[in-house]
Every structure is written in structure tokens, then in C-alpha cells.
Amino acid sequence: MCGLLGILTANGNAEDFVPALERALPCMRHRGPDDAGTWHDSDAAFGFNRLSIIDIAHSHQPLRWGPEDEPDRYAMTFNGEIYNYVELRKELADLGYKFNTSGDGEPIVVGFHHWGESVVEHLRGMFGIAIWDTKEKKLFLARDQFGIKPLFVATTEQGTVFSSEKKTILEMAKEMNLDLSLDKRAIEHYVDLQYVPEPESLHANIFRLESGCTAIVRPGGKLEQKRYFKPRFPVAQVAKGKEQDLFDRIARVLEDSVEKHMRADVTVGSFLSGGIDSTAIAALAKRHNPDLLTFTTGFEREGYSEVDVAAESAAAIGAEHIVKIVSPEEYAGAIPKIMWYLDDPVADPSLVPLYFVAAEARKHVKVVLSGEGADELFGGYTIYKEPLSLAPFEKIPSPLRKGLGQLSKVLPDGMKGKSLLERGSMTMEERYYGNARSFNFEQMQRVIPWAKRDWDHREVTAPIYVESTGFDPVARMQHLDLFTWMRGDILVKADKINMANSLELRVPFLDKEVFKVAETIPYDLKIANGTTKYALRKALEQIVPPHVLHRKKLGFPVPMRHWLAGDELFGWAQDTINESGTDDIFNKRAVLEMLNEHREGVSDHSRRLWTVLAFMVWHGIFVEHRIDPQIEDRDYPVEL
Template sequence: MCGISGWVDFERDLSTKGATGRAMAETMACRGPDAHGIWLSRHAVLAHRRLSIIDIEGGVQPMAVDELAVMTYSGEVYNYRELREELEGHGHSFRTESDTEVVLHAYLQWGEDFVHRLNGMYAFAIWDQRTEELLLVRDRMGIKPLFIHPTPHGVLFGSEPKAILAHPQVEAVVDIDGLRELMAFVKTPEHGIYKGVYEVRPGQLVRVRRNGISKRRYWKLEPVEHTDSLETTIGTVRSLLDDIVQRQLISDVPLCTLLSGGLDSSAITALAARALDVPVRSFAVDFTGYAENFKPDVVRETPDTPYVHELAEYVAADHKDIVLSTVDLMDPVNRAAVLRANDGPNSLGDAFTSLYLLFKAIRQHSTVALSGESADEVFGGYLQFHDPKLVYADTFPWLAQAGLFSEQPSLLAPDLLRELDLAAYRADSYRDGLAEVPYLDGVDGHEKRMREVCYLHLTRFVQILLDRKDRMSMASGLEVRVPFCDHRLVQYVFNTPWAMKNFDGREKSLLRAATRDVLPESIVQRKKSPYPSTQDPTYEHALREELAKLVIDDTAPLGSMLNAEQVRLVLNRPVAEDPVPMATRFDIERVLGMNSWLSTYAVDLRL
């Protein structure tokens, strides 16, 4: 999968700046534990940390073709074999078996339009030695991250902000808008957290020349009239999934699937089992005592484990459960690793830490994993797709579902919250998102609104989840692939009418119909259950203990920004008889994370 970074400056000689380039790349050693490399020229430095997946011996980076172009590349292009055959027909010759070399030759053959030919997840930089220009490209759905920091005479870039922050000219400054973006749970396109650091938008191409930086969207969701019948639509979805899974099983290292026992991950695991010549290996996360002491709530009716085991037996998978405890989740080393991987705090706490620990355990057995992530956004799986109050709320539907459209009692100081004005920030972001929706002529009413809901999830909410998946997996050197993010499937299903997506009155109707022949009936009929969160009361108790330590620590950077009264109410509330609401638990997680972040990153908070 790898981590990439670099520096372009048209007014300086960078040929002696290898130490800086290596320092930037070294911050992402976890992304590429297998090898490292650097390429220097007068005006460009390209660096690379490699996780070897395809052509382990030959795919060394940065990779150059003669004196024409050089590339540092992260990700996978799944159709590289077809592209290689086509390029050979144009006279290109290859010295490796890697997809990296194919992508580089594709650029030399077709220029920047080569991006339209790529199928995969990727973020890469190409320095064209002929024109002294840098090309930065991110995949269509934003599966792989890419950040840039424009400078007076060029640009700094990296797979993660930490690579840019390692440059001696960059400070970890966070202003009011950066803090808003961190806390708003909206994922504004191109908006970074650190001042001057921006995220390349999914499906975007950035060109850096002497006269400045230009950007172009090479892909976005387009309105296309859907004329297929329901039967044809179901068949097309299945045909696409068969092709996608088959392509994404390409690997020269051990591969597995992530299995939760839900429809999405079960479908991927079952399709992979059919395509492989050996038993599919699968992994699931679980918590100590979770299944035995499970308590249903508004989003989870059943625990995952029984369904996980049923599916594993059904497809004869080589399965393993990764069981986590409160001790694991609260381990300072693990929490610090999550903070470091994420380049900042999060509000979902154990949903990040448990995912990191799951990936860390999987990495002992496999280097590549296939995930069911994004099926809910593509096919309409969440409650907010089906509850009219949430569908028609005047905000992002996931905020309405979580109750975040109205201000909750917070552990942060009222003055800080007033200055942040998150409600206005979210409202502005929501209006911007709606303004982008590609409508079809003649579509109105509920169909039009559902098109808006689907678009917002595919361009905003899914980015939150993909970013979490990438950061937590790459912190352990594990490549996680997301078949449901194949742009062909996303585009096709996006333009399918909602009445067809919901034809049987249930969530993810099309996916259920397209894959029911490979699944046990219990999983076909199982209701949507999100990624699990520990219900162990000792976890909340441990969080409160950490919060109590924070409020009496005179050196805590967040101390002056807390709502002392609200903190006191939370700390005095009995745990066993009256656990705090989940929103309050997330608030504790956020406060603890923000305090660690301000300390660890030496953040200059300019509010």
C-alpha cells in the first residue's frame, strides 16, 4: 500500500535535501515497513515507504522510466494486467511485473488522461522530467489519502499530514476553521485540520507548475437515466461484484477478508470463497463477554459472533476471532498509536482503537484484507435512509440520526462552543453539499430527496469511514481493499431509482437480492448492525478515571477549555446503575483525545 511524500520548489536547489525528504517519509514507516527510497533532482524530491504487495522484488520506488518521468505511488490498480498488454501493443517494454510501472508507462502514453483508464485505489505523484511539472492524483472515491501544502514556489505533499508537518518550514497550527472541521463530523472536501494543509479531493488531479497550482476533477458522480429492469439491475450488480472481487484478490502476499456477520462483509467473504482455489481466511473483532452479556439498543438488535461463525462454516472459511478487553482498549500505548496514526483526536473512541487492534492482529497472518466498508452508503443501509424524520431533516442525515443537529450538553466550555458555532459550520457545509448534487430531469419528490441523501453519503460520510479504515490499517502495515467502492458499481447504483434500491421495503434490497444465493438465509434476513462498540461498563469507568485525572492536571493543555460543571456531573454519575448516554461517552473520548493531541503534536491552537 505504501506512504508517499515529496517536495517541489522551483526557486531552490533540492538535490542536497535528501535528509529532509527522508525525514518526511520516515514519519510514515508504518505504512511501508518493507522498504524505503528517495529520488532527488534540482527542483523535486520524491520519497517512498513501501508495503510490498505485487512484484515484491521488482516494484521498488520511487520508480523512473529513463529520463522521462519518476513516480512515487501508493495503492493498487486492479486492471494493470490489461493495461500492460495494451501498452505493449503501443511499443512499451517493461522490466518488472509491478502495477507501479504500468501506471507510469500509462502516463507517458496518454498524458494526464490516463487516469480515466485506471481501476483501483491509489494516490500518487509523478514528476515529469521533460517539463519539470508535478502531477498529483487521488482515486475516484478517495480510498487512499493525499495531502498538500502549497508553498510560495512549489508544494509539499504526503499520504498523511504528519509527513508535511515533518518539514522544517511547516508548523502544526490549527485555527478556528480547522477545529471546526475536526469536531463537526462533516468531512468538507479539500479541507484539512492543520492550517495550510489541504486534502486532495477524491477524483481530483493537481498539477504543480512554475506559474502555480491547478486542479481538475477527472471523475465525479454523473446523472445517467436508469433504464434497466429490476431483474437486469440485480443481475448487473452481481456481475459487477463478481468481477470486482475477482480483481481485488490479486496479491503476491497472504490475503484475507474482514467478517462481521452482516450482509456486506458476508457477501464479500462468500464471493471471495467462490473465487479462490484455497479456503478464504477471515477475521472478526469481538469483545470480552460481548455475546454473553449483549444488550440490544436502537441500532444493534443482535451480537455479531453467532452470524460470523455461521457464515464462516457456510463457506468453509479459515476463520479467527480477535477478542479485545477493556485493558486492550485503554492501554496508553494503543491509544497513543491511534492518535499518531490519525494525526488528531476522534470522537468515536473504541471504534478506532478496536479497529487498530483488529488490524494489528490480522497483520500477523495476512498483509491484504478485503472489507465490506461502504456498502451502506452505496446501497442505502443506514437508518437515516429509511426514517422520514431523518431523511427530511434540514441537515446531513447522519447528524440527524446521531442527534448532532441540536447542541448537546458538552464537556467543552460554553465560550469555546459559541466561538466554534458548529451548527452554522455544519449548515454551510450541508448547503455546499446539496449544491453539488447531480439531478436528473423530471425526478422530484421523494426520489429527488433520496438522490440527495445518497450523494451526501457517497461524497461526505463515506470519507469519514474510509479515512478511519486507511489510517488504522496502515498503522499496522495492512492493506485493506474496499470492493464496494469500485467506481463502476458506485456510479451504476447511484443512478438506480430509490424505489428500486428499496424494492422489498428493506435496507440494501439490491445487494441482498444480488448475493442471497451465496449466503445462509439467516444473514440474508439479518437487520443492519453497525460496527460494534464495547458494552463493558469497566470501559466507561476507565474513561471517567482518565477524565478525572485530566481535570486536576494543571499542565493539561485542554484544562482551561472544559465545562467544569458538566465534567462534575459526568464524573459523579454512577456507572453501573446509570451509564452515560453514548453521545456523552463520545464527548469524553473527544476531550481525552484532544488533550493528548495538543500535548503530543505541540499544536499551536490559534482561535
């Protein structure tokens, strides 16, 4: 796990940008404190921070490689891990290629030489890749299928700059003549959805290469992006009596994925939240590491923690368990630091406990496994059961369904059946926006009066729904979440918050081979017997302890509603709003009214308030340069 930074210049003056690159590189030293390096020729300059996991003594980057007749033809920087690198190395060696290291990076560039851009289809892992071909004069960029690893890009008349973290691009903005204006549409998207959807960032001229995509850039040219990974979720059937065959396939592929994800020259631990996903990963990891350490977090307020269940699970699988308890004071104190690490705000309160449990884990291990992705791949969210309850509405003619929707609007709030009528009157494209939404349009206009009437979630989701035409209803929801909630929230916090602690997080559920099995699960085996992830649960019956098998996953739940109404965070929230220089974005009086309404119990505004507060802290750091995130041991400026 590492951090890459580079520039492909438009005018062949890469040497001029090396000082700026060297100044910006320490901004993400947390991604790779073990080693750093730079390289440049006339067209390109690369920088790298390394967290040494595999082939620790070698595999330095930027990595140079070329065939015997063209030595050093390629320069590569790579962030991530390739879990099938042993098999790839053998395959390419059998074709006659020579290797200079034993790490997982060199097979990528050798594979690029042999297979070209399609090398990504041979990689099993998580990655952000940049390869400069000095002969063909082209830069190749790539991200893994699911978007586990980030890659930010910006292009000006000076050239194209790319990085694992946006803050390094901000640091080079002056040399790049990069306009750092905020994107108001992206702000609307964030306020509504709690995250900034790909490919946007909050800065109008910086974007993200999308998950499952590659790109080619030539000096002075535009970035040409191409999608190589398209989830399909084919309409699948399992013959009666053959269900166990499917369950066995799921168990086998998960065991293989965990075994591959355990490949490292350092100690690997596991997060354990108490739910079925993380427990399954930890139980399988224990088979490969008898001394497995597991980690979880909780809060001082009773009833908001899975600490006891996680400890019970750890005991059942025989793992040594370590717990970090987070106080409200620690929580509030860490928020500026976390927003700095995130690059763009994500309004997910679980970011903070994740930061603390990652910091605790880093005292003991360098790599942890986690259960992210199981819900999206195997149908785990409770909302995925909604198509069953709304199925009768599908038989009603469209005009009558719309009439039911109008009827729902005149029914009193809280009346039984009102929500069912409202949602049943809408198509899935109209009603389902993914797993998070803070504001409806009327609520949004209360806090950002300039919000445009033409905005709703379909601006983000409509193109994704087109791709899922013909999928079963649950698969359509899974497909949407893969491209919105998972890569906008789940994987951003998985990467940024763990990397903030120089800790590599690996996610065995989000594996290309696991997905090949998961996408074949039929509708009736995802949601069955009144539960979610039915096929996965059946596959894990011999792997996870019985007390976990049918338990609802809670992750790291945060008592945000209570804290914002009480003494724990009310004063902090009030000060954050009053001191924020976001008057041109938010109606701060309306936000303060929401805070008071929340404290008085008039309405639960906790999710909406947290969305605004997270943005205000982010703005105070990156735009106003008023808030010091207090990053320890830094040798770069506070003002980015």
C-alpha cells in the same frame, strides 16, 4: 500499499531538503516496512516506503520511466493498488510502449505519458499518485475516485510538500517554514461531525487533495486542482418484470470486482463482521482462495459482539475463522497509539477494535478484503428510509411546515411525534448532515464557548447538496455521505488503522465498475419491503448464507456508553480531561460535568465525550508533545 513523501521546491534547491525528507520518511515506515528509497533532481525530491504486494522483487519506487528518446523523463511515487494493471499493460504494450517491471505502478506513468492527466479515468483501483515530469517541469498529483488513499499537501515559499501521512509534513515543518497553527473552524467541524471534513486538516496550512481530484503544481506556483469524478445517480427506472436483470448485473460486477481485488503475489484474507457486506465479500473471495482466512473482533462484555454470527458465517462459507477479543484495558492503552496513526482525530470508537483485528490479521496475511462502501453505494443506512416517512410533509406549503417546526419546539422532550414534526418541518438540506453528529450548537457552546453562532453543518454540506440537485431523495443522501461520512470517517480508519499494522485493506464495493451499476438502481429498489439495500440483498441471495441475508449490519460495536459510566474507562476519561492542555479550546469544567452526568445516568453523553476525549489525546501528542504514543521500533523523534 505504501507511503509517499515528496517536495517540489520553488527555488531549484531540492538537494537541500533531502536530509529532512530522509529524517521524516521513517515516520510512516508502518505503511511500507519492506523497502524504502529516495530520489531527487534540482527541483524535486521524492521518498517512499514500500509494502510489497505485486512484483515483489522489482517495482521499486521512486520509479523512473521514459520513452526511448527521453529515458527517465518521469519520476513517480504511488500509494495503492491498480486492479486492472494487467489489462492496462496489454493496451499500452499494443500501442508500442515498453515496460521494465511487471507491477501495477509502471502502467500508471506510461499511461500518463500517453493520456496525460486523463490517465486517472483509465485506472481501476485505489491510489495516491505523484508524477514529476522533468521535461515539462510540472508535478501531477491524483487521488482515487472515492478517496480510499490519502494525500496531504502544504505549500510555503519554499515549495509544495505532499505525503500519504500528515505527520511526515509536520516533521519537515521547520525546513519548509510551515506555520503549524491549528484551524479553529476545522476544530468546530470536527466537534460537530466527529471527523475533519475534506479538504481541511486540523492544521490550518495543511490540507488534503480531495477524493476524485487531480492537481498540477509547477515550481514556485500554486496548486491547481481539478475534479475528474462526479457521482451522478441518474433518475433510473427498471421495467416491470426486468428487476432480476438488474440483480444479476449487481452479482456479476461484484464477483468481477472481488476477482480483480484478489490479484496479489501474497496471501489475501478477509474481515468478517457478521453483516451482509463483509459476508458477501468473504463468500466471493472464497471462490478464488479455497484456504481463505477470515478475521473478526469482539469484547469481553456480553451483548456487544458479532463474534458468534461471524463465526457462523465463516463456517457456512467454509473459511477458517480467527477471532480477537479486546479488553477494556487493551482498549484504553491503545488510544494514544491510534491517534498518532490517524494524523487527525476521528471520533469513531470502532477504530480501536479495528486496530486489534488488523494486528491479528497481519500475523497471518498481508492483504485483507472488507465491505466498506456498500451502504453508500446501495442505500444501506436506516436513515435512508426517512424520506418515505417524511413524504407527506413535502405536500405542505413551506410557511405551514415552518409553523409545525415552531410547534415542535414547545412540545415536551420525549413526547411522541415531536421529532417527526421537527424533522418534517425542515428541508433535507437543513436536516440531513450525514451519518454522524456529536453536538448541536447549544451543546457545542457548552464545551467550546468560542464557537461561532453562524456555524452549522450546512457550511460543509451546502456545496455538496448543490451537486445533487435533481437526484432522488435517497440518492441525495448517498451522494452527501460519499463526500462527508465515507471519506471523513469510513475510509480514513480503513486506510490509517490497517496501514498502522502494515496491512493492506482492499474494498471491492468501492470499485468504479461496481459504482456504474449501483448508480442506476432506482429509488424503489434501494428501499423496498421495509428494508435497506433491497437490490443488493436480492443480488446476493445465492452468495451469502440465509441467516445473514436480512440481518442488520453492526460492524464492530463498542460498549462505550457502559465503559465511560463504569470502572472500565471513567477514571481514564477523568484523567485525560484533567491533564489535557486544551484549556484554550475546551471548557474542561463543562466536559467534566458531562462525564459525571453520564456516570449518574442523567444523560447519555458517550458520543460527545468520546469526541472530546479523542481530540484531547491527539492534542497531547501533536501539539503539547506531552503524550508518548509508544510506537514500537521507531528511529524517529517522539516530538513531531
